[in-house]
Amino acid sequence: MRNYSLLLFFLIGFVPLLSAQSKYPKHEFRAAWIASVVNIDWPSKKGLSTEDQKEEFIRMADFLQASGMNALVVQVRPVADAFYESSYEPWSAYLTGKQGQAPEPYYDPLQFMIEESRKRGLEFHAWFNPYRATMNADTTVLDSMHALKQHPEWFVKYGKRFYFDPGNPEVRSFVQNVIMEVVHNYDVDGIHFDDYFYPYPVKDEVFDDSLSYEKYGSEYEVVGDWRRANVDQLIKSVYDSIQAVKPYVKFGISPFGVWRNQSLDPEGSETKAGVNTYDDLYADVRKWLQEGWVDYVVPQLYWTIGFPPAAYDKLADWWSQNTYGRHLYIGQAMYRVKNGKDRNWHKLNQLHKQLQLNHEYPSIQGSIYFSAKSFKKVPEKVLKKIKKKHYRHNALTPPMPWKKQGDLEVPVLLEARKQEDKVRLRWEAVPGQTSSFVIYRFQGDQAGDLSDPQNILTVLSAEQLAKGEYMDQAVKKGKTYTYCITSIDRANNESKPVTLTLKGKQDAWQNELTRKD
Structure with a gap:
């Protein structure tokens, strides 16, 4: 200069x-997940016209901005398909109604969403599901470009779905290439993974990756250690690749809310959850934070304060003690307000209390809500209270020094x-x-x-x-x-x-x- x-x-x-401390934070990450799989949030249904898709997204972005959000986390790759023109994967059926079919009239949904987010001062994080390939077992609806058609040897059928085999090095390379294509070609603020690594357990079924284990896992006596190492490799390689190309792009993970129960590991949380990320999904998120392989983590704390098997308050405390200097945002279950078996979700101040609790921990620097459509489904008085008590003033997203x-x-x-x-x-x-x-x-x-x-x-x-x-x-x-x-x-x-x-x-x-x- x-x-x-x-x-x-x-x-x-x-x-x-x-x-000096303000009643309201100057820096806070406030986002909503916009899920495209099975048309949860956007587009609202398959095959909408280009104009209707654009209008829906604009209305949603306007509403979320008015609700106090400063970022959007949008699912752009739900089942090995794409909401953009990819050289690796076909157009998503959730966009056009038929996998492999481009929007007509043509437009680039990802570029459009980024531009609309920029106009509103919203960060845009592109959300990828790394390993899920289908939502059902019907392969006849898949486009010939889909990886399951091109490389069936990369996949394992488990339950009623197909998943990439994380133990196959070719799979890890492919997934990384898919992600880096977006990093290279689009001006995203972040790359985001959800909680699906190895799939959630299906009763009386085995995830049959025995051939991969035999071929690539000989140095591991325990299959679980090998599986965790496979996921570790993907996380580290994606982080390093992003850093090498656009170091300002953030990489975040949203895991299941329990890393490990204390009954299994003294470093774990005071919970009695039936599933945990470490032993069941083979995702050692705590290690990724320790190693600095992620920029932020968003544990899905979809339970109420005091819930016996997995209490929101105990988990917020545990995660706040295990950030290792990276950012911690909380995954908030807005979709459960006035819904579900836990009667505490029917108390209209539950979400407000959770946000109050978050502010007691300096290491909790924001929230992401599941999901966007839930903002319009909860009672209006809930949203008004959250806006008044927590989001009265706009906040900048937290700095990453x-x-x-x-x-x-x-x-x-x-x-x-x-x-x-x-x-x-x-x-x-x-x-x-x-x-x-x-x-x-x-x-x-x-x-x-x-x-x-x-x-x-x-x-x-x-x-x-x-x-x-x-x-x-x-x-x-x-x-x-x-x-x-x-x-x-x-x-x-x-x-x-x-x-x-x-x-x-x-x-x-x-x-x-x-x-x-």
């Missing part, structure tokens, strides 16, 4: 990022000019990592608390940044205002702020950089 330090010293005063790519450039402010009851701010574009600006506004001639989200006037996207200006339309004539502006990178790290004060009787503030002799 050009050296304007002396000039900025006189014109623009640096103010510290104050640490381990993904920071050097120091961020601060904005170069050029001008602030009054135009009746508005103030027009102009700046010089900041090169490099900057993906957005945060503009804070205070009434008076002093900057206030930058940690309080109430003081955030707006967050400008990269597209808005390129315009080089912003119009503040909520000022009063004759009042003095102080503005602070910071740069944000793709991993949500924030620069030091710059500040300017536009006094009540002053018509314009102008940086000398804009003046000509």
Whole structure:
């Protein structure tokens, strides 16, 4: 950056990022899962027209943004198929009604969703199911491009579905290529896996990967250790591949809520769950956090506070103690409100209490709700209470300092000019990592608390940044205002702020950089 330090010293005063605690967090991940499998959330049914698909998504994005969300986690690969044009897998039947058939009129749903998310200041995380290949045993509906048609030797039929065999190195390579195709071709903020690794146990059935074990698992005496090693390899290789190409892209996992019961492992949680990620799904999520192979984890804590086999409060406490410096968000079961056998879900304050509990743990930095359509199914008073008590103010998604790519450039402010009851701010574009600006506004001639989200006037996207200006339309004539502006990178790290004060009787503030002799 050009050296304007002396000039900025006189014109623009640096103010510290104050640490006072607000009632509401400035940084919090707030997202909804948008599930496409069996048309749970979007599209609402197979074969909708292109226009109807777009309108549905826009309505959903608008509603979620208005509900306080700042990110979307959208399932783009539900069953070895795609919601984008892939060179590896066919178009999804959940999109067009027939697997392998492109939208007509043609559009790229993934690119469309990313663009619409950007317009609303929402992060976009592409959600992949790595190993599930079908939702039933009927292979006649599969497109010839589907991996099960191309490589039947890669799959195991278990229950009524087909799954990729995680023990086959060719499978791991294929899944990684599928994911990296999206990382290379699309401007996503994150890559997201759900809880399906090795499949959930089916009574009286065996997941028959004996041939793979015989061929590739000779160094492992216990098949479970080999299976965990297979999943470990995929997680590490995906993380490393993302880091090598776009290190700012986040990689997150949403596991089943119980890693291990304490009865099986002293490091486990005080639970009596019948299934756990370590022994049944062969997903050692705690290890991935220890090794730094994921950027965030979202355990699905779909039980109530005090629920005897798996209490929400005990699991929130356990996960908060096992983050190893990575981000922890909680998977919230909004779909269970007023639903299910546990009568505590019928108490309308259960979700509110869970969010209150989350805020007691500094290491819990947000929530993802299952699922998007549940926002419109719960009683309106539940949503109103959550918005009022927890999401009254917008929040920035939490920064990931381990993904920071050097120091961020601060904005170069050029001008602030009054135009009746508005103030027009102009700046010089900041090169490099900057993906957005945060503009804070205070009434008076002093900057206030930058940690309080109430003081955030707006967050400008990269597209808005390129315009080089912003119009503040909520000022009063004759009042003095102080503005602070910071740069944000793709991993949500924030620069030091710059500040300017536009006094009540002053018509314009102008940086000398804009003046000509």
